[in-house]
Amino acid sequence: MITNKKTNATNSPILLLTDNDFAQQASLDLQRAGYLPLFEKAQKGWQKLSILQPAMVIVDHSISGTSGVSLCRQLRSSGNRIPILMLVEQETVAERVACLESGADDYLLKPYNREQLLEQISLYLQSEVPVPEQLRFGELILDLSTRQVIRNDRVIDLTMKEFELLKYLMSNPQQVMTREEIIENVWGFDYRGESNVIEVYIRYLRLKIESQNSKRLIQTVRGIGYVLRES
The missing domain is CATH 1.10.10.10 (Winged helix-like DNA-binding domain superfamily/Winged helix DNA-binding domain)
Known part of the structure; x- marks a missing residue:
């Protein structure tokens, strides 16, 4: 069992740009782990990103009406360096390459594993602010x-x-x-x-x-x- 040692490390939400099935289960798992999940439709979430100021974005590679890869590229081209975790259907070299080229920091295979999801989120959100060096x-x-x-x-x-x-x-x-x-x-x-x-x-x-x-x-x-x- 994973213990999130810094569940209060941030009050910013984890933005889920995914379809309903994943969002419902993931939201419940994140809440139980002490995080603040926020589910938005892809384009609406993208438009509200600067207002929401999430600590992390989880985006589906194949999401209704758009592409997770396209959203990642838009985000990175704007200069935003927020951590991005992409959900993929198959763990193939092509899928991983697409994630990296789009600017995503990591990927997670669907249907997702709760333990692995929390491990990856914890890894990114527990990073301390580095000293000038x-x-x-x-x-x-x-x-x-x-x-x-x-x-x-x-x-x-x-x-x-x-x-x-x-x-x-x-x-x-x-x-x-x-x-x-x-x-x-x-x-x-x-x-x-x-x-x-x-x-x-x-x-x-x-x-x-x-x-x-x-x-x-x-x-x-x-x-x-x-x-x-x-x-």
């Missing part, structure tokens, strides 16, 4: 106060999970981190999701920080894990 590795800069990543004067936009993964690697430069260590420190000790989730996120992290002919910084150590070092 920067991590540096060569020309790569990670600013913990603004959550910005900069390389060669280029600001790189990362999802929350991509940021946490890069932060972990930059906190342990030149050290080979095993897949188990990465899962435990970035996804949580009790993570029970897809086994190749690290590979998916490493791929997109590389595409973002190693574009424009930049040198590769995240190296694969076959059979073990990954390490942040120059080639």
